[in-house]
Amino acid sequence: MAKENNTSPKKPKFNTWWIYGIIAVMLIGFQFFGSGNFASTKKANTSELQDFLRNGDIKKILIITNTKQAKVFLNEEALKKDVHKDVADQAFSMSATATPQYVVNYGDQQNFEKTIYAIKDQNTSLDTEVVFDTENNVFMDLVFTLLPFILIIGIWIYLMRRMSGGAGGGAGGQIFNIGKSKAKLFDEKTDTRTSFKDVAGLEGAKEEVEEIVEFLRNPDKYTSLGGKIPKGALLVGPPGTGKTLLAKAVAGEAKVPFFSLSGSDFVEMFVGVGASRVRDLFKQAKDKSPSIIFIDEIDAIGRARGKNSLTGSNDERENTLNQLLTEMDGFGTNTNVIVLAATNRADVLDKALMRAGRFDRQIYVDLPDIRERKEIFEVHLRPIKTAETLDVDFLAKQTPGFSGADIANVCNEAALIAARKEKKAVTKQDFLDAVDRIVGGLEKKNKIITPREKETIAYHEAGHATVSWMLEHAAPLVKVTIxxxxxxxxxxxxxxxxxxxxxxxxxxxxxCAALGGRAAEKVIFGEISTGALSDLEKITKQARAMVTVYGLNDKIGNLTYYDSSGQNEYGFTKPYSEQTAHTIDTEISKLVEEQYQRAIDLLSENKDKLKELAERLLEKEVIFKDDLEKIFGRRPFEKDQLLDAEEAANKEKLSKVNDSAEEEGENKIEPKTEK
Known part of the structure; x- marks a missing residue:
């Protein structure tokens, strides 16, 4: 059967403004026609009225006392005169007796009446009738009486419609929708286009969430065997590692509605709003199931209850959390609604939220390793026009500890630097400059520094470089700048x-390497400066962690005073005695001073090389690893991490070549070794 062509025009949609327009037109019409101001009536002045009266043309004068208006009715002889031709033609088309031919507005009624009667007394033959009356328009009086109330009610209805979100910001944004969910819905047909191809690295996390996608695509595969679809998965990891991106990829791959909001969206100044929004969110998700709810930064509402013993608990936040716990444990097992949440503070979440049956899975999203950083670089380099010789492996090695967001920032910053230099493509040096810009900040070459200060800075940085070069476990140097x-x-x-x-x-x-800067100042100048503040802060935290957190001190022993639950934040007392506190302070100071003295000894033994390095730094302002090798030679112990990685890769390639050579009966290739 052929489909009918729906060619009929769409009917206009009803709008309440139409009613307001009709009322306005009616008011204007009654204003013009309700008081007898018909087209057949002509206005006249009092002088013309007196002339008409002396000429005997007026049959009746109707004086309306409450409107100060006189209606003039002409007799039949007057209507035949030329002077009244205009009103006579219109009067014959209507009722001549009901409609006045002239209307006169007068001022003082007493003077007006005296004038009329005076003319009548002078012309005794006049039979003009003078009548007094009042004119009341019941409809207009009613309208003007009710008009203020109508306006007040209309304004009130308009404001209520605005507050209910009909014209002012959508659901949840106004006073009557305050309890509605503020979650943004990404429709599976239009919005959710992120896939796992857009998420580089995170192999372990992707394996976990791919199974969630399979649950949503084909739930019968699991329910038919008696299994239950998991109700929630918690993504835990440092900021910028891709937790939100991974959740969007889950929604894009599953092709289901995706409700996204932050934990702080449940918080409001009104009591009970958070719990109401939780109920509304889960109601919407159930109506669109199968679906995904993603709550970012869930620690805003999921923090453990009753922790703050000093000021009491936040009842509103706890009520919101209670409602969330109820909703997550309250669906049926086959509603196909999965809750994803992300946080970097999993240690402070409530235990009831973390139990099985609510968040069944905890997926840790860690910082990417060198292989994953390479994959992330490849994703973010797609839209960037790079040089053909760009080595992605090198970029991955130069960015240890960078998250996915940091790598995206590096790529963007490198493109901006290349554009600033009028380049046609982004090169390796642009990426190195971008890393320096992000890690160290913007260069300030025009900063005013005295020669004495510059020399101190040069020896300070040369001290760091020298000590790190001499120590086995210190990080390999890449670049030094003043x-x-x-x-x-x-x-x-x-x-x-x-x-x-x-x-x-x-x-x-x-x-020891961090204290090399201050030690160099002591060895060369015999005095120290305030330039080592960041170094001192770093090593003090590290020494305190060794003593109090990791249990690496002989006197304190195998004890830790670290509390992952955060309970110590609200306590009045420390978890150790005053005697132990004194021991901790002594051990921290002893540990730092030992490494400081060790750095001084190292620099004193290599004082000539330290001076040579500082002079080269003063000359060039920026030196690299090659400059240190020329002064100190190769490091006296095992090779750098980069060389080890390259050597391992070369050995792997050689083993593959030798395996294939053995199969073909050819001679093996021996690796080259440096002497």
Missing amino acids: VPRGQSLGAAWYLPEERLIVRPDQMKDEM
């Missing part, structure tokens, strides 16, 4: 080894 950048007067860039666990010797070497 050009002011950000808030620092000089900086040294290192390439730290990506470790999963850290040993005491490694931590001590790092502390």
Whole structure:
């Protein structure tokens, strides 16, 4: 059967403004026609009225006392005269007796009456009738009586419609929709276009959430075997690692409605609003199931209840959390609504929120390693016009500890730097400048520095470079500069080894390298300056962590005073005695001073090389690893992390070549070694 062509025009949609327009037209019509101001009536002045009266043309004068208006009715002989031709033609088309031919507005009624009667007394033959009356328009009186009330009611209705969100900002934004959910809905057909291809790295996390996608696409596969679809998954990790992006990719791959909002969207100044918004959110999600609810920064409402013993708990936040717990544990098992949440403060979340049956899975999204950083770079480099010789592996090695958001920022900053330099493509140096810009801040070459200060800065940075070069576990040096950048007067860039666990010797070497700057000032000038503030802050925190957190001190022993639940934040007392506090302070100071003295000894032994390095730094302002190798030679212990990685890759390639050579009966290739 053929489909009918729907060619009929659409009917106009009813609008309440039409009613307001009709009322206005009616009011205007009654204003013009309700008081007898018909087209057949002509206005005249009092002089013309007196002339008409002396000539005997007037049959009746109707004086309306309340409107100060006189209606003049002409007799039949007067209507035949030429002077009244205009009103006579219209009068014959209507009722001549009902409609006056002239209307006269007078001023003082007493004077007006005296004039009329005086003319009648002078002309006794006049039979003009003078009648007094009042004129009342019942409809207009009613309208003007009710008009103020109509206006007040109309304004009230308009304001209520605005407050209910009909014209002022959507659901949840106004007073009568205050309890509605503020979640933004991404429709599966238009908005959710992010896929797992847009998420580089995060292999372990993607495996977890891919199964959630499979739950939403094909739930019968799991429910038919008696399994239950998980109700929630919690994404935990540092900021910028891609938790929100991963959740959007889940929605895009599953092709289901995706409700996205922040934990702070539930918080409002009105009591009970948060719980109401939770109910409305889950109601909308159930109506559109299968669907996904994503709550970013869930720690805003999911913080453990009853923690703050000093000021009491936040009842509104707790009510919101209670409602969220009820809703997550209250659906049926087959409603196909999955809750995803993200936070970087999983340690402060309520235990009831973390139990199985609510957030069944906790997916840790960690900072990317070197291989994952390469994949992330490849994603963010797609829209950027780069040089053909750009080495992505090198960029991944130069950005340890960078999150996905940091890498995106590096790519964008490199493109801006290349454009600022009028380049046609983004090169390797632009990316290095972008990393320096993000890590150290903007260069300030025009900053006023005295020669004495510049020399002090040069020896300070040369001290860092020298000590780090001499210590086995210190991070390999990449670059040293004495050009002011950000808030620092000089900086040294290192390439730290990506470790999963850290040993005491490694931590001590790092502390010694950080104290190399102040030690160099002491060795060369015999005095120290305030330039080591950031170094002192770093090593003090590190020493305190060794003693109080990681249990790496012999006197304190295998104890830790770290509380992952955050309970110590609200306590009045420390978790250790005054004697232990004194011991902790002593051990921290002892640890720092030992490494400071160690740095002084190292620099004193290599004082000539330190001076040579500082002079080269004063001359060039920026030096690299090659400059240190010319002065100190190669590092006296194992090779750098980069060389190890390259050597391992080369060995892997050689093993593959040898395996294939053995199969074909050819000679093996021996690796080259440096002497």
